[in-house]
Amino acid sequence: MTETISIAGCSIGQSHRPFIIAEMSGNHNQSLERALAIVDAAAGSGAHALKLQTYTADTMTLNLGEGEFFIDDPNSLWRGTSLYKLYQEAYTPWEWHKPIFERARALGMIPFSTPFDATAVDFLEGLGVPCYKIASFENTDLPLIRKVAATGKPMIISTGMATVADIDEAVRAAREAGCRDLVLLKCTSTYPATPSDTNLLTIPHMRALFGCEVGLSDHTFGIGAGVASVALGATVIEKHFTLARADGGVDSTFSMEPAEMAALVVETERAWMALGRVHYGLTEKERKSLVFRRSLYVADDLVAGDELTEKNLRIIRPGLGLPPKYFESLLGKRVGRAVGKGTPMSWDLLSSDETATQMPPELPRNARA
Template sequence: MHLQIGDRWIGRNHKPFVIAEMSGNHNQSLERALQIVEAAAKAGADALKLQTYTADTMTLDIHEGDFFIEDPNSLWKGNSLYSLYQEAYTPWEWHKPIFDRAAELGMLAFSTPFDETAVDFLESLNVPAYKIASFENTDIQLIRKVAATGKPLIISTGMASIAELDETVRAAREAGCKDLVLLKCTSTYPATPENTNIMTIPHLEQLFGCSVGISDHTMGVGVSVAAVALGAVVIEKHFTLRRSDGGVDSAFSLEPEELAALVTESERAWQSLGQITYGATEREKPSLKHRRSLYISKDLNKGDILTKDNIKAIRPGLGLPTKYLDELLGRAVSKDVTKGTPLTWEVI
């Protein structure tokens, strides 16, 4: 299974496709947003991703009750949903300059739409792909709208049951989606490794017959790198210039040095997978001579008996394998031999 987004190929035979998610880390500054684009490109990300919504397309302008965040464990405690989205949203007029800067730097750019008007807007910018967020993965109408564009579709699977994912995948494919990627996602912010369950990745691939990846909200790069070993071909991470600058998603976002490490280490993980193999590889064959083998460790005359005092199992590996030691003890040498002679059947 493989697919193409822009000029990048995605699949098991290609290095992991790394997406830097800006989200609201621009802190309402276009200049900072463009700096984030530049830092992501410099770090080696394949794509920069935005989120396309307004506070009004996300929720109602109500600041109490169900619309107010009181969860003591939430990063956003004390905010209404409406005020949070007002702070986090990326102005729609910024999308084109952000996308243009990414293109100039050789990086793809696309977005997550949160309603149908966002899809229409992103289509006007000719984005190469779409992403559906975990909280919208059961919004069948939105998924059908996006799938109908015919462009590659990446869907985060956070919180979704198998039954819900089945409905989502069926809806996407029936509406015209041919290139689908499902991302294992844990919808906590930040997520902990213990709550990430990346063993689900190969199961997703098996269940739905599509490419898989990870949308990783844990700190650091270890979980994403490990996911590559389980078949992840796409890695999405939130990205900022510095967590200390603050912002709605900064607490669980990578900094530029970390993103560069993720790009490097995920590619190394992919390169290391190879295939099932035993024995010496072509490059290992020269190292075989450095195995241990049996050597004469003292000068001997013809007829002398081999003992543990005059045979040693040492490097290099040009003598008989050490497994023959017990069989050789007590036998006589057939000729004079000097210390450092590899033990072979010819001298017995």
């Protein structure tokens, strides 16, 4: 088991409830008022952290509207615009970061961001962020990873599209540059992602391979993938978050609404609590339920010498008689005294000679189920 990581006083690890991140991305729709409302809604849903993305269109790409700088993929949510215009629409103005972070902290959430270049890291350091996220599209940007790792703060790296070799390079770069606390997130970099492309079984494999905390950056609809990931060892879950998908926005299609985020927080914690440990047999709270098992009961009034038959010996509830496994061996045996209907079957009801031949030697004569 990997060691527990602490981010701003919040413990992350398999001994702790899943750490849920609400990703605002560009869902503020260029309104600070809406951005702050998203913070309020994320806190109200129970999310533990609020994440931004820190870049400008100029730090992301070139201001060109043709060739590879123009999105013409018919399956893309952003078809028909240039990369530059997309990032202009989606970016969070840097002057908004401070009031957004302050609002998140005031509401008990941990605010941080994904930097996309060195200048963003320097800016976020000035705001005192407690950790950093590396986006999937930047997980091969080793200079950026080294820059972030040099801060010495915990790092969360999404692994969308990355091969094992890519992840290994990223992890090595982070470790060598000073990162001690690292979380890798399984991620499928399609928007939205389908459950069939999510491959959650990668999560325990990634934990074993890289010896760090693991989680899920989830672009599927709903909470199913997130809840399932917890059963496979995910300790961090990130989902895009908006006030309402109907309001539109660059990421709204695959973003969660407040009620869905609240359900994710509750159900992932329930999933984590349900993992428990390997255990067979009774739990202490189950002990009272033993009475609801089936057992052997006398079903008719009997007198001494009467023979036990399938009619007068029944396998029924409650479970206070001998276990059903003795049913066949008791048929044809005789009772040694009068027995009333509804009496739980026990060895001491048999005549003395029957008891001597039938009662298991390891059980006392008054044994009960």
